[in-house]
Amino acid sequence: MSKLPPALLYLTIYNPTLKPTAPIADDDEDAEEQAHILFYTARERAVSRDRMLRQIGLAKALINFADMLAPEDVCENVHSQSRRMVMLSPEPGFWMHACVELAKSPRQSPSSKGKKGKDKDKDKGKEPEPEVVYDYHDGSVQDEYLRSHLLRGYEQFKLLHGSFASVLGTLGQQALELQLERFFTVWAWRWDLEEDSDFGKHLGLSLHPLHRAIQDALDKFASQIPQPSEAAPFLLAPPHFVPSTFYTRSSLVSSLPLFILSRIPPPPQLTFAPPNAPQIYVPPHEDDTKPMVDRFANTTMTATRDAMEATGSAFVALGNSMDVRKWNWPGYLTFGKGARKSGPASPEKTERGLHDGDPETDAAYRAAESATELAHRFDGELHVRIDTESLHDAMSSIGVAPRSRAASFSDDLAARSAERFTPSPPPDGALPDASHLTPSADPSSSAAVDPDALPPSLSHSISSQPPSQPPSCSPPPPTFFTYPVFIAPREDPQRTARRQLLYLVREQLAVAFLAPVNAEHSDEDLASLHAAVAALLTDVQDLIAENKVNESLELYSATKILQPKDKHIIITENGTTLASPGFTSRSEHLYNGEQLITEMDALEVFSRTQGPQHWHIARRERACSVYMEISRKETSLTDVDNELAGVVRRFREL
Incomplete structure (x- = not known):
């Protein structure tokens, strides 16, 4: 039978020294115990207060009992037949407690082994089915792995919000509870105890095989940064890490490189794209929704390519022997508008310039219109470039419409896309200027467009001078991304202070460093630093490429x-x-x-x-x-x- 992986049962964070902030009712005996709890989440969606207090009370009792027997040792782990309990104190007075269920395999109950098929049918209505019995695998969860993962989660929280004590002292208990709820609820239920238990990840960050050569180039770059000992630069080449000598001397922990690793987008997947497919460029984003924006772009590109491919190639293979108007399109290319019925030409159809009895014309027009409507569903984060010449050639090659009408429709698509996808001005220093990516009208063109030959819903957005040449879609030059983080000195890990993190990402490589304290960077300083980082990334790319060539030339017996x-x-x-x-x-x-x-x-x-x-x-x-x-x-x-x-x-x- 199938084996069930280990799973987190509940996770809690509490402080036994906290007192209730509100008046306590006389009959409420558990109010003081409840005031100790800062965060709680469980596999069950709803847990009663009594059960919550019993679980945390058991952890407190075990810690106190172990302290009575051996004051120098702290109770860290408790084993049972089916569970593992882990207690961790990352800061004085604060405790993180997690309970994990071991991996288990269901087995047949002893009471049902002696029964045969007929006996089971006879007793089916008399006796209830026996409960499932599980065999638990004791070696499926390791104590050291659980403790290191909890500590890694605490370090990530401290990096983004500050230590528990600093948040409690500056913002209060309610703010601390809110921040713990927002961070650890997501963190806890992303925790895959089976996949994340790799021994290499448990030990720490993996050095790049060429870390010696890369570190020399990184130290050379660090010498150009003001106060390099405070900046502590490092380089990331997922999943590897290369620290500078200044980083190894600093008090920075592994949570900072892990945070940057989570913000590096995955490598692009190579998929087939027809030559007439539009290109979509997603500029870098600075908030935590960057992976979602990337998925949005991939979804838009795939759907638009499908529509354009249908326009340029799919209907060519049908020939003139099939009437696609008789097909019942169940919302695939209509986007909720419903399928159109075949029949005599309507006034609306005549106004759009579609030919009665020409199935290729109607289908191609609907496909292109669906692609335009799909593009309008997204906000100003996406920049669309539509290849008007390729769209015109694709439509004219299958006899969709006269040349002027097809050209004006493709120009309409470009103009509508330019109107809908012009980005809003970004904040200063946040994002690069990508306004040049938006298609615009070419003032040198003198071709006129007849609005009467276009659909009424599109004619209002057509310029009198449509673009004659498609604009270039080269990405804007990269710039530094900034993010506020909280760093603590080595001598006092709980006294966190806010610092500014600067990092630059290029083709799965990232260089990051901390801005010096109380230092202001002018545009010239940032430009020189940007040039130095770009040169460093180029050198690292050359080193990695040369190493790959040498590995490919190695002979294997x-x-x-x-x-x-x-x-x-x-x-x-x-x-x-x-x-x-x-x-x-x-x-x-x-x-x-x-x-x-x-x-x-x-x-x-x-x-x-x-x-x-x-x-x-x-x-x-x-x-x-x-x-x-x-x-x-x-x-x-x-x-x-x-x-x-x-x-x-x-x-x-x-």
Whole structure:
């Protein structure tokens, strides 16, 4: 039977030192306990107050009981047959508590094993069906992973809003509860405990394989920034990370690069586009809805391409032997207007210039009109460029209408798009000026358009001088994006202060740094910094391209191709990782090895599975920790130790 993955049951944040802010009723005995709760969310949509207080009260009791037995140790994890409870105190007085259900597999109930099919039918109306019994998988969830993920969520919240104590002291308890509700509700239910439990992601940010060469170029750029120690620049090449030497000396945590990684758009997908398809450009956006804007653009491009492809190619294959007016279009190209019935030409049809008995004309016109109506559904964020010449050629090649009429209709589309998609002026420094992307009329053209030959709904927007040449659709030059973040000094992690983050994204590469405190940048300073960042990104792109060429020229023998690859990952003293290509692992042996060498002061841990006979190794070195998986058969302990020593030696030679 299918295995159900682990799942979050509930998550809460509380502070036992808080007091009620409103008067307490005499009969309300739980008002003080309820005042401790700052945030609560559960898998059930609605949870009673009594159940909420019981769950949080159990966590408080476990922490207090462990403190009585061992004051120097804090209760962090509690195991049961089906659940894992994690308690984390990111700040003094504040606690984060999560309860997770283990992965489980349903099995047949013992009471129903002895019954056969006929007996089940007889007893079907007499006895209720037995409850489903589950077998829980103890190794499906690791304590270290749960704690690190909760801590990562806290660091993300502190980066965007400030520490719990700072928000409580400056804005009050109600504002803190509101910010926790907005952030952690979304964060908690995006948490996929099975997919996000990769051991490499758990350890930290992955260094780029060319991080040494890239770091030299990054340090050279950092020398051009005022106060580079406070700016702490770094570079991102998803999913890899390259810090500068100033970043490694700063108090910045991994939440800042992770935040920038979430704002880098995914690489574009290569799809077939007909030559007559319009091009859509989405300028960079600065708010949190950028992924949604990207999806909006992809949806618009796909639907518009479908309509234009139908105009230019689909109806050509039909020939003159089929009457498409007799087809019942169930809203596919009508967008809610309903299908048109075939019959004699109506006055409206004659006014539009459509020919009675010409199915290609009617269908092509409807397809182009649907594409225009689809474009009007979106706001000024999207800029549409319609290739009028290609649209004219496509319509005239199938005999849609006379040349003047087809040209005026295509020009109408361009003019309507220019009117509907002219962007509003952006705030200063927020977005680049993309007004030159909007199609406009060419003053040098002297061709006149007859408004009487156009539909009444479109004739009012036609200029007397339509564009004769399509404008260029080159994207505007990139500019810095800014975002306010909260940074805390190393000596006082709870005293967060607001800083300005500047970053630039180009083709899956991003460079980010913090603006100096109390420093004002002139336009000349920003222009020089922008030129330096552009040169840095060009150098990094050349390094990555050269490395790909060298990898493609490397020869592989049949033994290397067929032999299972050994996987390893090294965590450095700066908290970053350097892994072998394609490292992915969710092995509980690696998690156990990490716990033994970090908490039990073990030097090395070797473990071997009985099924596929794989080796799992964890070793603590002087300036790093190494974790390795060897999946080759008939590998002895000596061979494993030699492979591990070779990995450590190559890392020190970097």
